[in-house]
Amino acid sequence: xxxxxxxxxxxxxxxxxxxxxxxxxxxxxxxxxxxxxxxxxxxxxxxxxxxxxxxxxxxxxxxxxxxxxxxxxxxxxxxxxxxxxxxxxxxxxxxxxxxxxxxxxxxxxxxxxxxxxxxxxxxxxxxxxxxxxxxxxxxxxxxxxxxxxxxxxxxxxxxxxxxxxxxxxxxxxxxxxxxxxxxxxxxxxxxxxxxxxxxxxxxxxxxxxxxxxxxxxxxxxxxxxxxxxxxxxxxxxxxxxxxxxxxxxxxxxxxxxxxxxxxxxxxxxxxxxxxxxxxxxxxxxxxxxxxxxxxxxxxxxxxxxxxxxxxxxxxxxxxxxxxxxxxxxxxxxxxxxxxxxxxxxxxxxxxxxxxxxxxxxxxxxxxxxxxxxxxxxxxxxxxxxxxxxxxxxxxxxxxxxxxxxxxxxxxxxxxxxxxxxxxxxxxxxxxxxxxxxxxxxxxxxxxxxxxxxxxxxxxxxxxxxxxxxxxxxxxxxxx
Numbered sequence: 001x002x003x004x005x006x007x008x009x010x011x012x013x014x015x016x017x018x019x020x021x022x023x024x025x026x027x028x029x030x031x032x033x034x035x036x037x038x039x040x041x042x043x044x045x046x047x048x049x050x051x052x053x054x055x056x057x058x059x060x061x062x063x064x065x066x067x068x069x070x071x072x073x074x075x076x077x078x079x080x081x082x083x084x085x086x087x088x089x090x091x092x093x094x095x096x097x098x099x100x101x102x103x104x105x106x107x108x109x110x111x112x113x114x115x116x117x118x119x120x121x122x123x124x125x126x127x128x129x130x131x132x133x134x135x136x137x138x139x140x141x142x143x144x145x146x147x148x149x150x151x152x153x154x155x156x157x158x159x160x161x162x163x164x165x166x167x168x169x170x171x172x173x174x175x176x177x178x179x180x181x182x183x184x185x186x187x188x189x190x191x192x193x194x195x196x197x198x199x200x201x202x203x204x205x206x207x208x209x210x211x212x213x214x215x216x217x218x219x220x221x222x223x224x225x226x227x228x229x230x231x232x233x234x235x236x237x238x239x240x241x242x243x244x245x246x247x248x249x250x251x252x253x254x255x256x257x258x259x260x261x262x263x264x265x266x267x268x269x270x271x272x273x274x275x276x277x278x279x280x281x282x283x284x285x286x287x288x289x290x291x292x293x294x295x296x297x298x299x300x301x302x303x304x305x306x307x308x309x310x311x312x313x314x315x316x317x318x319x320x321x322x323x324x325x326x327x328x329x330x331x332x333x334x335x336x337x338x339x340x341x342x343x344x345x346x347x348x349x350x351x352x353x354x355x356x357x358x359x360x361x362x363x364x365x366x367x368x369x370x371x372x373x374x375x376x377x378x379x380x381x382x383x384x385x386x387x388x389x390x391x392x393x394x395x396x397x398x399x400x401x402x403x404x405x406x407x408x409x410x411x412x413x414x415x416x417x418x419x420x421x422x423x424x425x426x427x428x429x430x431x432x433x434x435x436x437x438x439x440x441x442x443x444x445x446x447x448x449x450x451x452x453x454x455x456x457x458x459x460x461x462x463x464x465x466x467x468x469x470x471x472x473x474x475x476x477x478x479x
Contacts, residue, residue, distance in 0.1 A: 005167050007221045010073050014061055021054035021061075021072035025116050028074040032118070032165050039141050041150075041159040043079050045119035046086045050074075053116045060114075069224055071114035076166035078157050079120040080127050081212065082201035083107055086117075090203050091125040091135035091153075094323050094330045094348025104201020105236065106170060106212045106229040113228045118166055121156030125350045126320065127172055127205045129153045130180060130422040133413055134352040141409070144186060144447050148406040151181030151422075154215070158185040161215040168216040168225055172202060174209045175308050176401075176426025179438035182215055183401035183451020186440045188468065189215045190222050193459045194433035195240035197226075198233030206315035207238075209308075209430050219439065219469040223247040226461060242459050250462035251469040256290030258467065261394035265301035266425055271403040274444040279400045281479045282441040282452040282471065286398065289470055294394055298386045301428055303379050305420060308427040310363050310376035316353075317360025323348065355416065384432040391457040396467055399425050401438040401451030425453060435461045439468045442479035452476070 005024070013019045029047065036042050057072045077083060080090045082100035089095045103111075111117065124134040132140040132155025140155040142148045143163035150159045154171025158181035161169050171178040173191040182189020191213045202212055214225035227247050233239040262283060267276065287293055325331035325344030332347050334340035349357070363372035390397060403424060412419045429436040434455055441452035452471070456464040471477075 003164055004217060006217050007070065007073050007167060007224050010167060011067055011071055014057065014072050015067060017061065021057035021116060022051065024072055025050050025054045025074060025118070028118055028165065035163055035165060038146060039143060039159050039163060040122055040138050041140055041156045041163065041165060042076065042119045043089060043122045043137055043156070044087045046083065046117055049086060050116045050118050053111060057114055057116070068112070068114040069228060070110060073115050073167050074118050075110060075115045076118055076121045076157055076160045076169040077107060078123050078154050078169070078171045080123060080172055080203045081107060081170060082203065083117065083120065086120060088120060088203070089137070090127070091123045091137060092348065092350065092353070093136045094344070096136070096330065098329055102201065105198035105233045107201065109229050121160055121169060123156055124153035125353050126203070126316070127153040127174055127177055128316070128352050128356055130176070130419050131407070131412065132156065132181070133409065134350055136350055139409055142185060142406045144449060145406060148408050148448070149184065151184035151402070151406065153177040155181045157215050158182055158187060158189065161187045161217065168214055168221055170212055171215055173211050173213055173430065174206050174312060175430045176423040178213045178215070179401050179426050179436055179451065179453060180423065182438040184406040184449060186443070186449030187215050187217065188219050188222050188437065188439050188472070189213070190226060190437040190464070191429070191435060192226060192230060192461050193240070193435045195238055196435070196459065196461065197229050198236040198239045200233055200235040204319040206312040207319065208315060209312060219251065219465060219472050222437070223251050223465050226465070240459065245462045247462060247465055251465045253466055255467055255470040257292065258396065259292045259294055259394040260286055261294050261296040261390050261397040263296050263298040263301065263390070263397060263399060265298050266399040270421065270424070271400065272405065275400060275403065275405060275450050278442045278444065278450040278479055279452055282476055283398055285471060285474055285476050285479065286467070289474055296390050296394060296397070298390065298428070300379060300382045300386050304383055304428045304431060305424055307376045307379045307383065308423070308431060309359070309420060310372050311380060313356045313360035314364050314373050315360070316356045317364060320353065320357055380431045383428055387432045387434055387455070396463055397455040399453045399455070401425060401453040405444055405448035405450060429455050434458050435464050437464050437468045439471055440477040442477070
């Protein structure tokens with residue numbers, strides 16, 4: 001049976017009756033059984049739900065009905081995205097037995113399009129991390145080098161796709177948590193504009209930053225999933241009313257003549273020399289494709305990490321206040337109400353979540369709100385303005401996704417600042433609300449993937465996908 005199924009491949013094989021959706025689900029569950037004990041990519045499998053959906057798809061094939069775009073496609077869902085009747089833990093002990101009563105809009109749209117949901121993937125607790133070592137259920141291992149991290153926080157989804165344990169997967173991106181693991185695991189991974197994909201059913205970390213997006217084997221599959229999950233949702237007041245273009249039609253357009261901005265600030269100290277060589281080779285490939293390269297300046301980039309960790313932790317402090325042992329999730333009894341709160345949160349939350357709650361509470365506290373949180377929001381506006389100014393001169397911006405390749409498990413866990421700096425090239429786009437994609441750009445040391453990042457203007461997903469597709473088709477993934 002084919003090892004590297006794509007969405008087109010699955011649909012073609014089903015239509016030709018070379019395989020059934022049930023057989024394909026069986027095959028993927030066998031792969032998961034064989035490889036997941038080593039990788040720890042999946043936390044929960046939803047066999048009953050998957051086989052029920054596979055049966056519906058097989059009945060459609062048997063009756064000769066037109067197949068929907070994701071018919072029979074085995075997919076995985078990050079464990080911070082709600083799934084009706086399927087345990088959703090957020091990688092945390094505080095929600096270890098939580099079963100949502102409803103589906104996230106993105107999940108609902110995937111199943112309506114025929115996708116077969118295999119299960120829920122491991123992640124940093126409440127999506128807080130850059131290495132997937134913060135999960136209460138153990139770290140995920142990188143399929144390309146199992147002594148190394150897959151990136152975080154959507155490491156389980158990235159590893160599942162990279163290892164062939166799902167054809168595509170959903171992750172979430174707050175400051176780089178789709179693009180960075182995509183880069184470190186060597187698969188395309190996309191974050192749409194803020195508001196492009198509904199957040200309904202996404203368990204919140206930082207509400208003004210969180211976004212749902214796909215991992216897949218190729219850029220065309222990314223476009224397919226984005227087409228399905230994008231668009232206005234009345235359940236989410238922050239979802240945009242902007243029309244969703246036909247991404248498939250857009251990505252095939254030629255890229256010759258497009259102006260690509262190369263920001264000097266993204267190639268400074270701290271970037272691995274071998275990673276730099278690969279990214280420079282990728283930029284040269286765009287030049288060979290007929291793109292016009294322009295050096296641009298993004299003067300507020302140096303403030304991005306500090307700004308992100310002020311805003312994100314403040315919002316986390318507010319969002320995670322609901323986990324108090326009263327309504328749902330873990331409850332540890334105490335002699336008083338305050339004691340119950342303290343014991344529940346003390347035992348239920350891991351060290352990184354506690355750190356971010358404390359930081360967020362501090363920057364929101366009386367006497368510090370103006371000095372930190374308000375100032376952070378002002379700098380966020382300046383960072384967004386940098387991008388608006390750049391997109392007045394160029395059609396897209398190309399940068400590294402991560403300054404380094406996958407680092408070893410445990411290498412940065414004792415130094416939170418070093419861990420936070422892994423997001424240095426991704427948090428800017430998150431703060432600005434624009435779309436970005438990471439595409440594979442070769443490997444270093446023979447096995448460690450490198451990711452190249454393409455940013456586009458707000459709701460410019462078509463341009464981002466167009467350039468990523470051209471890069472992939474021209475051999476950029478094998479540089």
